[in-house]
Amino acid sequence: MKNTLQYDFLILGASGMQGRIVARDLLENGFSTFLADIQKGGSEGNLTRFPKTAFATVDLRTIENIIEVIKKAGAPIVINCAEGDWNLNVYKACLATKKHVLDLGSDIPMTKEQMALGPFFKEDDLIGITGCGSTPGVNNIMLNYAIKELDTIHDIEAGFVWDSNIKKFVVPFSIESILDELTHPAPALENGEWVTKEPLKNVKVRDFRGIGKQKYFPVEHPETFTFYINYEKEGLKNMTFYAGFPDHSLDKLMSFIELGIGDKETVIVDGKEIRPIDALTQSLRRLKTPEDYKEYENLWVEVRGEKDSKPKAILMECIVPTLTGWEDAGCNIDTGMTASIIAQMIKDGRINTRGSYTPAMVIPEEEFFKELRTREMIVHKDGIIIN
Numbered sequence: 001m002k003n004t005l006q007y008d009f010l011i012l013g014a015s016g017m018q019g020r021i022v023a024r025d026l027l028e029n030g031f032s033t034f035l036a037d038i039q040k041g042g043s044e045g046n047l048t049r050f051p052k053t054a055f056a057t058v059d060l061r062t063i064e065n066i067i068e069v070i071k072k073a074g075a076p077i078v079i080n081c082a083e084g085d086w087n088l089n090v091y092k093a094c095l096a097t098k099k100h101v102l103d104l105g106s107d108i109p110m111t112k113e114q115m116a117l118g119p120f121f122k123e124d125d126l127i128g129i130t131g132c133g134s135t136p137g138v139n140n141i142m143l144n145y146a147i148k149e150l151d152t153i154h155d156i157e158a159g160f161v162w163d164s165n166i167k168k169f170v171v172p173f174s175i176e177s178i179l180d181e182l183t184h185p186a187p188a189l190e191n192g193e194w195v196t197k198e199p200l201k202n203v204k205v206r207d208f209r210g211i212g213k214q215k216y217f218p219v220e221h222p223e224t225f226t227f228y229i230n231y232e233k234e235g236l237k238n239m240t241f242y243a244g245f246p247d248h249s250l251d252k253l254m255s256f257i258e259l260g261i262g263d264k265e266t267v268i269v270d271g272k273e274i275r276p277i278d279a280l281t282q283s284l285r286r287l288k289t290p291e292d293y294k295e296y297e298n299l300w301v302e303v304r305g306e307k308d309s310k311p312k313a314i315l316m317e318c319i320v321p322t323l324t325g326w327e328d329a330g331c332n333i334d335t336g337m338t339a340s341i342i343a344q345m346i347k348d349g350r351i352n353t354r355g356s357y358t359p360a361m362v363i364p365e366e367e368f369f370k371e372l373r374t375r376e377m378i379v380h381k382d383g384i385i386i387n
Contacts, residue, residue, distance in 0.1 A: 005205065006230050007034040007267055009343055010073040010099075012058065012066075012090060013082030015042030017173065018133070018280045018286075019335025022079055022343075025375075027052060029344070037082070039082075058351035060086035064180035076100060077345050081336070083176050088113050091128055091356075092155075098124050100346050104335060105131040108187070108225045111358075118356035121302040126348055128356040129363075132342045133335035134320070135160050135299055136222050141368055142316035143227065143301045144360035150312060152235040152303040156227055161244030162297035162331055169252040169292065171284045173332055179262040180271050181243055182303060186218035189228065189239040199243075203299065206326060208244070208298045208380035210319045216244035226358045235305065256280065289330070294322040318372065323325070334377060341371045 009026055013019040016036035023033050023046045032052035035043050038059055040068040047053050058069040060082055067188055070093060080090045080103035087106045091114050094101040106114060114130050120243060121128050139158050147153055162172065173176060185196035197218045207213050217255065245253065256262040261280050266273040297320040304313040320334040329336070342363065345351040355364045369379045370385035379387040 005254060007032045007054070007073050007075040008053075008077070008110065008346045008347065010034045010035050010070060010075040010078045011079045012060065012069075012078065013155075014046075016081060017171065017329070017332055018051075018336045018339070019043075019081035019231070020046060021326075021333060022081055022340045023053070023342035025337050026343070031344075031347075034075055036069045036073070037188040039282075049203065055112040060089055063089050063093050066090055068094055070094065070097045071098060077102075077343055077346055079339055080104070081339065083174060084110065084185060085282060090203050091117055094126070094128065095120055095124065098126060100127050102339060102346070103131045103344055104133040104339060105136045105222050107220070108222055111222045111225055112359075115356050115358075122249050122355040125354055127346060127351065127354050127362070129342060129346075129351075129359060130356075131222055131226065131358050134297070134318075134338060136226065137303050137338045137342075138299050138318050138334060138372070138377075139223060140358055140360040141363055141365050142299070143303060144230075144317065145300065145365040145369075146303050146314040146316050146381070147231065147305075149314060150234075150303065150307050151309075153231050153303060153305040154235060155238040155304040156231070156236065156301070157240055157242065158223055158227070158301040159216055159219075159242030159244065160297060161208050161211050161216055162295055163211050163214065163246045163321075164249075164293060164295045164330070166290050166293045167246070167289050168293070169249055169291055170295075171287060172249060172330075173279050173335060175256075175262070175284055176264075179257060179277070181219040181221070183254060183257060184220040186220045186241070187224050188218055188223070188241075189237065192237045192339065193345070198238075204242075208300065209317055209383075210296050211244075211298050214244045215250070216242040219243040222358075226360070228234075230358070230360060281310055289328045292328070293327060295330035296321055297334060299334065315382055319378045319380065322374055335376065338372075341368065344386070 010032040016035035029052040036058040078101045084106045116204045263276045299318040320331045373387040
């Protein structure tokens, strides 16, 4: 499609679950979006419903392809909702084309590489923010809000748990990211030393607001790196990030792993190389959400330290419902809508810092919490609603 409109945002991975949410939230707020993905299936709804859209195919494996679609869109801000494997490529393409960029999060090694590009973004009067979803994202911002009430920080525990009213499998979020979390050893900080924990060998159970009793376990997540670099000097000694899935979802995910259909190693099918995980991802995009299906999620951060030489603990929680009219998104609104909010804050100048950052470093917490409330996401501090 010929670009005859000055688009506000370019969304990469626009046909996926989060990309569709980001696009719809921006479009319903009056912005124009240029959509791009490796395939069009999934974007038809937004393209049909909203006139301020266009679409192009893009392969994020090569920086040249990303640069081409960025130039075609002409948008000043790139929102990357694709799988995290290509986040560094997108950052480099945005530097080459002088565009602001945000994504939903990378693994720890890539997060370090993205942060190292900070001087280049600052030099070109640009900002890059990695981890602009639910977690990383909302949790980082809640933690930064909480630590302002402490003089020192000793322990941080954070994570997410969710459940649904109908016990049938619906893809919670990126299937590739989920399977990585279940199979990779989880880094954690214990008494100031880094250790690793096997996720499913360290399962705990507790009651969570809005969810009830839920299993949860340590997983590999970029927060263990970003929390550490942000708060090490505050006395941080212990830190673990946790994920929690209801049994009906976890059982299905474990089946994918055991059968090998979530593998990333390529196989030959009809003379072509494919990754089983890519085939699984495309197949699951066709999975229909059951009628009257609703999800609920609790994003949580618990921080312990001292205030005026006395022990103090703070529990932050964001309770996320399924919104009317957004039933097919479930509680994934807390990822896609968060990216939309942050992108809008860059566009209207509420975020004007330049460089490469994580959300906690640059996002005004109370303003962000207000935006969450307009989307029915409720933030609690020690059980009291603050937004």
